[in-house]
Amino acid sequence: MLILMKADASKGDVEAVEKKIRELGFTPNDIPGATRLAIGITGNQGPVDAGIFTVMAGVADAVPVSKPWKLVSREVKPNDTFVKIGGAQIGGGRFGIIAGPCAVESREQVDEAAVAVKAAGAHFLRGGAFKPRTSPYAFQGMKEEGLKILAEARAKTGLPIVTEVMDTRDVELVGRYADVLQVGARNMQNFSLLEAVGGQPKAVMLKRGLSATINEFLMAAEYILKQGNYNVILCERGIRTFETMTRNTLDLGSIPLIKRLTHLPIIVDPSHGTGDRASVPALARAAVAMGADGLMIEVHPHPDKALSDGPQSLTPEAFAKLMESVRAIAAVVGLGI
């Protein structure tokens, strides 16, 4: 934290700021300038609240100069974290593919999807049993019945299950069936839910919120790690911008930065990122070419009959074709798959 004093700050103003810094247990360091004084704060272990100083007389601004996250930071843990369930792995040099329908709709639908995505080379099966929907009148998911269907598909194909949990009261239930608990974009700052999934043993996939900064995204992951659960996968799924011709704006430019900042793996969801199946393959190829740690792709055996997100779901045939180019690009950039 650097405190910038106003040009007309009095000696008393400066002394008050320095006294406050010492009261907090830190050390003030004067940096005299041509027209005004800056005071550097040292000795703090975590972030200092800028507001403590900006309200004081004679203070022009308080500028944070260090990053707020700890456990997720690559400075703390330089080597890659990876999540490994059976033979399926995301991160640590392995490009992991999660595929399946947006929502669990029936046993037949999930079975057909699971068999197809496994045959094409996917490593995990996705499917929503609890569905967050903008409208209370839209299909809300099959709930526990859906979880059972997913578990049966796992028994049949061996694919670990990724599925969403929306309510702290359901964490135990979903954890009984799932291999990876998904926290959705709308719940990225549902801090109670973050703590709940942080306090249970299953891996967690955390999706970036629609308007979450990279900083907030990493801080949300920090909530989970702080409870002791380090098996966390980040997922970029598009942010909200002024552009409306795509469903969201997939922020691929954040991926290389996030990989430098944190040791956690980060995957890309091009299905929600664009909302249009015609654009999904191009963005999936981009994700592997740039060195993301994996993909989550919606695949539905009959997209035109899907109860949710049909327009952005690939057919099994399109998914299988996409997997071929993903594998070819992975080979070029040196990623295992």
Place this chain on the structure above:
Amino acid sequence: MLILMKADASKGDVEAVEKKIRELGFTPNDIPGATRLAIGITGNQGPVDAGIFTVMAGVADAVPVSKPWKLVSREVKPNDTFVKIGGAQIGGGRFGIIAGPCAVESREQVDEAAVAVKAAGAHFLRGGAFKPRTSPYAFQGMKEEGLKILAEARAKTGLPIVTEVMDTRDVELVGRYADVLQVGARNMQNFSLLEAVGGQPKAVMLKRGLSATINEFLMAAEYILKQGNYNVILCERGIRTFETMTRNTLDLGSIPLIKRLTHLPIIVDPSHGTGDRASVPALARAAVAMGADGLMIEVHPHPDKALSDGPQSLTPEAFAKLMESVRAIAAVVGLGI
């Protein structure tokens, strides 16, 4: 819903679309154009999923032509809803003021704030006992102890209490102490929480999410009303944009539109809206001048010692001064206060 066929759509494509519309129980209406056909859908009661049609052969686009909300709509209930607790009222021609500290920090702090804001003319007392914080290392609130302190301040001043609930598991607990349960911006699409507050008897204040559209904001309120709770106050508290010199971008331009669309009252939170106490009075005056239904303002007896949001909190003196101009403008625009 209007289905736009491509210029080169075949007769079979058109028939397939019309068959699908009939299967859904609706009626297709042909609108022949110079170069291509549009098909209007009639007979539906609620929104039709565009995705059902956009994936069909020969379809260029599917355009929704009606609004998706129902219970919150002013078309359904033309006259203003208002929330009245004892003598305090928001909406229905009465401009209601909620004031108090961001977080409950101590009995003394809340008491001092409560007495001061009541003296200045506030109608409700606010204070957070459960605090959503970006960092897991920041102060998280006094929880039930904080709720008790708020209840004591109500006993002393008569001001009804507005306080946040963040977790479905805490709804019953918070409801035991609070008069109005606040759902915060980060939880605006925590649909489990919306249903939980919709299913209990206390009034609810719903804050607009940082990147929530007006449509999503109203749909979130619809979740609450659908559970039977019509005592809902909306709160505009700033959205997230590219501008970083203000904490948020207070979307005052949405207020007149929201008032035309819904019968629910809508208030303005200029404290979070700008994040800077120097800007709060100007925006508070703007809110009353434009005909919002109330204000929520952070007031702290000692902002420089606040554990949360000190820089945006008014002193009791500044709040009292602001109330004078708010009353004067309310008189000009014909609002009771």
Place this chain on the structure above:
Amino acid sequence: MLILMKADASKGDVEAVEKKIRELGFTPNDIPGATRLAIGITGNQGPVDAGIFTVMAGVADAVPVSKPWKLVSREVKPNDTFVKIGGAQIGGGRFGIIAGPCAVESREQVDEAAVAVKAAGAHFLRGGAFKPRTSPYAFQGMKEEGLKILAEARAKTGLPIVTEVMDTRDVELVGRYADVLQVGARNMQNFSLLEAVGGQPKAVMLKRGLSATINEFLMAAEYILKQGNYNVILCERGIRTFETMTRNTLDLGSIPLIKRLTHLPIIVDPSHGTGDRASVPALARAAVAMGADGLMIEVHPHPDKALSDGPQSLTPEAFAKLMESVRAIAAVVGLGI
């Protein structure tokens, strides 16, 4: 500028940074911390390019700690600038009203509008002769013929003229007819145009760009002042956000901040800000209540026949009615009008 060294920066890295600072003619100031060093730069008169340092070995970050603008800054000129043309004034405690049609369409239309807005109490007449349009197929304005019509309306009513210039080649021409040259939102960073209007004697109204930060807005004004023209009015007209139910998001929260940062007057354009005449009066009242320096409002004698922006134009009757409440609120907040 504060240079933050990495925890593992070598002695040589630090020396190289300090050598570079001295080469630029500035002074390095060491601020030793618990785990790493920060180096403050003093002696610079203007902004230092962070990029010079962030590319150097051992440097973690370079943080600017002073504001980049000069001539527009209230620190440089503490008292309000105002623009006064004849009896019409904007700024310096006077609330100025600019009104008239979006585009000049005919002599009759402009005359009718000018007479009506003057009667209602407007101080300036607006009207576009050069129209920036998203589509090349939309009406592009009457050009010089339109400027002549505006000049005739001025002769008749005495109202000074505000009109847009879009091309450096037209600055001289527009300046011959107009009293205030408007630089539109899309040209806010057309730096050639800013320099051109800065180098001529007529006053300038600079509209904020759709995605311009407050900093960029003030820097654009700085371009004009740097050429010697201090008669500049800023205009907030809405920024682009994710919300689509309003045409733009009027950033009223920026107004108090801008008034603290700069001595230039700032007015509000609620017509473009919302794009909907039903919302214009509420936002106009908000602008005067919060202490902006004026309004620019689109008024058309026959909005349903307007060639541009009809839906956001007030009728003369609605404008006259609005002016009554604007005057009443101006009296409350102590603004002359």
Place this chain on the structure above:
Amino acid sequence: MLILMKADASKGDVEAVEKKIRELGFTPNDIPGATRLAIGITGNQGPVDAGIFTVMAGVADAVPVSKPWKLVSREVKPNDTFVKIGGAQIGGGRFGIIAGPCAVESREQVDEAAVAVKAAGAHFLRGGAFKPRTSPYAFQGMKEEGLKILAEARAKTGLPIVTEVMDTRDVELVGRYADVLQVGARNMQNFSLLEAVGGQPKAVMLKRGLSATINEFLMAAEYILKQGNYNVILCERGIRTFETMTRNTLDLGSIPLIKRLTHLPIIVDPSHGTGDRASVPALARAAVAMGADGLMIEVHPHPDKALSDGPQSLTPEAFAKLMESVRAIAAVVGLGI
């Protein structure tokens, strides 16, 4: 255009709307619904202004149902447009690389960069002689002297020149030296400049504006084509969002959509897109993997001495290394390079 009547619209309201449609030379088509009437407009060649109808009594909304662009549309010209200058080509199955420094700073700098990027496989040389800068105090470019330096580098290396023009008065001058005239992001809706570059013979590279929608981007290109110049290259260079840890948000998700909508080639500028050289190679690989038509990359022989954009410039060595993986991925996705 579809006109939606209110549920309580009178017979007279409907007749007035239909009369207005006929007055405009179009045909109204009634679409009776369960509770209200919609009226489809047919017979129009271009977009109809929604505002004409939304202001009429009884009208609830006016929904545009066709796309507004013409000449740039892939419906009009299904096969790819490509820009070919000598042996260098962008579009039509060839992946073209533009590289060089942000700004022309000296003969030596440009020569060194030109030789290096050619050796690594670039097809075009970039360099700014006219520089748009946020601050009037920043380096503004070498102007004509810079253009001469670029022309000399072309003479030496054979690389065609891409350089920016900012002012209509400079179009002729820049066109004398450049092979491709760049219209920068800040000038994307400088319609006078678009018309000027559309009326001269050299190719044009149009960068997407910071807050331009895809629709506005294509409409800006339409302005150029309308003047007769079809040699237009689009360039995605990042949009402005709430995220500040990257310079811009590179909207790669728009690329597949833009390629479906228009026949014009579209390239990607990852240097401005992220503002950080550490992220440039990953995004460049993404661009080729997804099937963009080329790249524009900033390369500077000595980035730490660059007068502009040093932090986002690659060294010649890093660029050469990047080109290897770009070529390998191009081979996988079947692009010539």
